[in-house]
Amino acid sequence: MAIQIRIPPVLRPSVGGARQVAVEGATLREALADLFAQHPAVQSQVVDDAGEINRFVNVYVDNEDVRLGQGLDTPVADGGTVIVLPAMAGGSVFPPNLCRGGGDVLSAIGGTPLVELPHLRPEGGARVWAKLEMLNPSGSIKDRVALSLIDAAEADGRLTPGSGQIVMEPTSGNTGIALAMICAVRGYRFRAVMPESATPERVQQISMYGAEIVFSPGELGSNGGVALARELAAADPTIYMPFQYANPENPNAHYRTTGPEILDALDGKVDAFVAGLGTGGTLMGVGRALREANPDVQIVAAEPLQGEAVMGLRSLEDGYTPEILDVSQLDRKLLVTNTESVQAMRLALRREGIWIGVSCGAALSVALRVAGQMDPDQNVVTVFADGGARYASANLFEEREGEDLEELMEDRLWW
Amino acid sequence: MVGDAPLVLPRALRDELVAHARAGLPNEACGILGGRNGRAERFYPAVNGEPSPFFYSIESRDLLRILQEIERDFGVDAAQEDVEDAVAAIYHSHVESPAFPSRTDVEIAHWPDAAYLIVGLGSEPPDVRAFMIRDGRISRREIIVEG
Numbered sequence: 001m002a003i004q005i006r007i008p009p010v011l012r013p014s015v016g017g018a019r020q021v022a023v024e025g026a027t028l029r030e031a032l033a034d035l036f037a038q039h040p041a042v043q044s045q046v047v048d049d050a051g052e053i054n055r056f057v058n059v060y061v062d063n064e065d066v067r068l069g070q071g072l073d074t075p076v077a078d079g080g081t082v083i084v085l086p087a088m089a090g091g092s093v094f095p096p097n098l099c100r101g102g103g104d105v106l107s108a109i110g111g112t113p114l115v116e117l118p119h120l121r122p123e124g125g126a127r128v129w130a131k132l133e134m135l136n137p138s139g140s141i142k143d144r145v146a147l148s149l150i151d152a153a154e155a156d157g158r159l160t161p162g163s164g165q166i167v168m169e170p171t172s173g174n175t176g177i178a179l180a181m182i183c184a185v186r187g188y189r190f191r192a193v194m195p196e197s198a199t200p201e202r203v204q205q206i207s208m209y210g211a212e213i214v215f216s217p218g219e220l221g222s223n224g225g226v227a228l229a230r231e232l233a234a235a236d237p238t239i240y241m242p243f244q245y246a247n248p249e250n251p252n253a254h255y256r257t258t259g260p261e262i263l264d265a266l267d268g269k270v271d272a273f274v275a276g277l278g279t280g281g282t283l284m285g286v287g288r289a290l291r292e293a294n295p296d297v298q299i300v301a302a303e304p305l306q307g308e309a310v311m312g313l314r315s316l317e318d319g320y321t322p323e324i325l326d327v328s329q330l331d332r333k334l335l336v337t338n339t340e341s342v343q344a345m346r347l348a349l350r351r352e353g354i355w356i357g358v359s360c361g362a363a364l365s366v367a368l369r370v371a372g373q374m375d376p377d378q379n380v381v382t383v384f385a386d387g388g389a390r391y392a393s394a395n396l397f398e399e400r401e402g403e404d405l406e407e408l409m410e411d412r413l414w415w
Numbered sequence: 416m417v418g419d420a421p422l423v424l425p426r427a428l429r430d431e432l433v434a435h436a437r438a439g440l441p442n443e444a445c446g447i448l449g450g451r452n453g454r455a456e457r458f459y460p461a462v463n464g465e466p467s468p469f470f471y472s473i474e475s476r477d478l479l480r481i482l483q484e485i486e487r488d489f490g491v492d493a494a495q496e497d498v499e500d501a502v503a504a505i506y507h508s509h510v511e512s513p514a515f516p517s518r519t520d521v522e523i524a525h526w527p528d529a530a531y532l533i534v535g536l537g538s539e540p541p542d543v544r545a546f547m548i549r550d551g552r553i554s555r556r557e558i559i560v561e562g
Contacts, residue, residue, distance in 0.1 A: 009499050010525045019497070056523045058475045063483075065475040085479065086525030089465075089472035091519050092443065092509040109520070211491055256551055267537050269514030292555050293515050 003031050005082045007042075008408040014042035028061055029072040031082055046084065056087040092264065100101045106185055109136055109143045110257045114265040114381070119351040120364075122372035126271065126380045130364070131262060134356070134387030138181040139174075139205075139383040141258070145281055146178035148244035148253035150186060158240055162187035166239045169193070170222070170229035173202040174386055175244055180209035190237075193229040195221055201390050244279050246323035251285035258282065259289020262381055271378035272298040275385075276359045277333070280325030283384060287329055298331045302366035304337050333371075342396050345388070349397060355388035358396065419518070421557035422504060422530045422545045423454040429560055431458050433541050436508035436534040443471040443508050448532065449485040450503030457488060458506075470519070471507045504530040504545065514542040516553050524548035530556050 002022040007015050015021055018040070023034035046057055051072070053059055053317040059066050060083040066074045074084060099346060112135045117128045133141035150167070153159040159167070165181050168191040169175060176192035183190035190211040193201070197218030207213060216228040226245065233241040244250045262270060264333060270290050275282045287299040321327075345361030348354045356364070360383075367382040428448065435458070436444045445463050448455040459481045464474030466538035473481075482498045485491070489501035505526055509517075514535030516524070524531060525550040545556040 007501075008525075009497055010527060056472075056525065058478060060475075060479055063479060065479070067475065083479070085482070087460075087472055087475070087523065088445070088447070088478060088505045088518065088526065089470070089523050090507055090520035090531070091467075091470040092519070093511040254550075255553075256521060257518055260515065260521070260553075263515045264512045264517055267511070269516055289553075291552070293513065 002076065003082060005031065005035055006084060008085055011042055011045055011084065012084055014045060015039040025076060026055065028059065028066055028074045028076055028082065031076050032072070041324065046246050056089055058085045058087055059083070060085070075299050079088060105137050111145050111261065112136060114262060117352050117354075117364075119350075120347060120368060122368055124372075124376060126371040126374035126376065126378035128172075128371045129266065129366055129379060129381045130354070130367075131258070131381070132354070133382045134384050136178075138178045139387055139390065140357075141282065141383060142178040142180060143181070144253040144257055145173060145244055145250050146182050146242075148249040148256075149177070149244060149247055150182050150188075152249045153240060153242060154186075155251075157185075159188065164189055166191055166236075168229060168239050168241050169244065170216075170225040171244075173198055173206075173390070176206045176211070177202065177209070180206045180211040183211065184209045193225050193232065195225050197221075199391060200393055205390075222305045226361035242390075244272055244324075244407050245393055248324060250279055251288070251324055254282050254285025255289050256285075258383070259286040261299040262286065263293050265288065267381055267383070268293045269379055270294060270297055270381050271374060272300055272367075272370050272380045272381040274300045274302060274363055274370055274380065276363045277301040277303050277321045277325075278359070280384075282385070284324060284326060284329060286383075298370070299329060300366060300370055301330050301333045302336050302362045303333045304341075304362065305337055334369060336362045341411050344368065346397065346399065348384075349388070354383045354384065355397075357386040357388055358391055360384045360386065382413060419530075419547050419554065419556050420453045421559045422532070423559050423561055424448075424532075424543075425455070426560050428455055428458050428561040429543060430545070432506055432534055432543065435460050436536055436541065439508060440510060440536070441468050443468065443473040443510060444465040444534075445473050445505075445507040445530040446454040447473070447481050447485070447502060448504040448506060449489055449501055451489060453503065453530075459484065470511050473505075485560055499526070499528050502526070502529045504532040506534065507525055508534040508536055511537045513537060514544040515547050516548055519552060521551055532558075 005023055006020045021035055023031045025031035025034055047053055061074045061076055090247045111178055112132050114129050114131045117130055121128050136143035159165055166189045169179055170193040180190045192206050192211055193214045193216055195218045196215040216225040233239050273286055283301055290297045341361035344365035345356055348356050348364055363382045367380050371380040446460040448458055450456040460478045462474040463471045485501050486523050491498055502562050514533040530545040531548050532545045547554045547556050547560050549560045
């Protein structure tokens with residue numbers, strides 16, 4: 001005789017497809033221990049690190065939920081049956097004390113507020129909303145992407161937490177800072193490849209987390225960093241390079257979190273979404289989520305004028321198109337100049353009290369333009385990918401007499 | 416995932432769901448729709464074990480009871496079939512937010528073969544939509560309201 005544990009379909013891949021597994025033991029604890037010894041992969045799906053039954057798994061002995069009785073100490077008779085059922089549960093917004101609390105700093109990623117920008121709304125135009133992504137733990141929207149990249153690599157075994165493996169990524173800033181934070185928490189060494197023209201604040205913040213920095217020639221911009229990182233990764237197979245430009249986990253992060261959060265906040269009523277064109281991850285991922293809720297939504301890319309490498313946003317005319325970017329998913333691309341971007345950034349400070357980064361200025365400028373062409377009952381949403389503190393050394397926030405913004409911004413890389 | 420056939424939902428069942436969702440206010444309501452081959456045939460209202468305007472969790476004893484009822488009602492042969500074969504949809508309400516899966520919905524969706532049916536009470540008439548949630552990915556599933 002033995003005890004039969006009934007395995008629900010969702011867990012069967014972890015037990016070689018079996019519908020039930022025969023185990024030995026006198027209590028549920030012993031029966032589960034035998035199950036995990038036979039099928040180690042199923043353990044983390046049923047119990048947590050402390051050995052307690054996961055919150056969203058129900059276990060029944062003799063048709064009784066053990067959580068309401070003796071828990072893991074519930075006796076199981078020989079010939080008895082243990083039923084494992086995933087909970088049927090969910091919610092509408094993330095309760096702050098449920099999954100956001102209790103974890104380490106990475107559990108605070110996402111769930112950022114969406115605020116209205118009433119003081120910048122064009123007269124007669126649509127309402128304008130911005131998602132405050134600078135409130136993520138490392139200060140930018142890239143926390144979402146970096147977490148998704150690392151989680152995926154851990155899930156398929158390329159990375160093992162605490163291993164000290166090297167993670168390397170070409171990044172001129174926000175992704176590097178986010179990866180540096182996550183690698184510090186998860187126990188990896190992080191190496192950032194970035195153009196030497198990146199702002200000192202960014203270089204400093206990445207190194208502060210204990211990461212290494214390899215500089216690529218400033219005049220080659222982001223593309224130069226990408227080329228150098230690929231060379232270095234090819235030379236050392238032990239290095240893991242998530243490569244956000246081609247990794248589907250980049251848009252997926254936004255499809256799973258940023259997009260649904262925006263829909264949640266606006267009851268699904270989003271008429272246009274504007275974001276800067278960097279890797280394309282935000283536009284692709286958020287765009288897909290919004291389009292599923294409303295096929296008529298307009299997905300708008302803010303693109304810098306060709307040759308103005310400045311915004312860190314990508315001009316598609318300048319060469320490299322990220323693999324994850326499918327331009328057919330964009331309804332419009334609107335060009336934005338450096339001057340317009342800085343002016344919008346200053347407006348955000350003076351009228352809305354929000355200190356945003358330069359690329360956010362570009363997105364805001366385009367969002368206001370789009371809102372001006374739309375109706376008052378419509379909603380235009382943009383994301384403020386990072387805060388202005390990261391660009392403080394550039395001295396762009398206060399107007400100076402006779403300044404030439406185009407000249408001031410030359411040779412800098414902002415994204 | 417592309418390729419999921421539409422979920423067939425008789426109008427009377429749809430109305431029953433909406434009434435149940437309204438009756439559950441201010442909290443989220445939940446339940447299970449029994450049916451085979453993408454056709455919802457019977458509504459099993461469930462107790463929300465963690466009543467809240469922002470959360471639902473079908474009470475654990477109620478969950479087992481309903482699944483066993485479904486096995487009986489739909490003649491699920493336990494030796495060869497799973498009760499999942501007769502679970503057409505898992506339903507819950509969103510009291511204010513739209514009928515779109517929230518992050519919470521996605522993170523704890525462990526029934527990949529059932530449609531997740533959401534009644535959004537934030538609009539009038541309430542929005543009823545179905546989704547498949549697999550491996551953290553959401554795909555819209557069309558609903559055909561019949562009758």
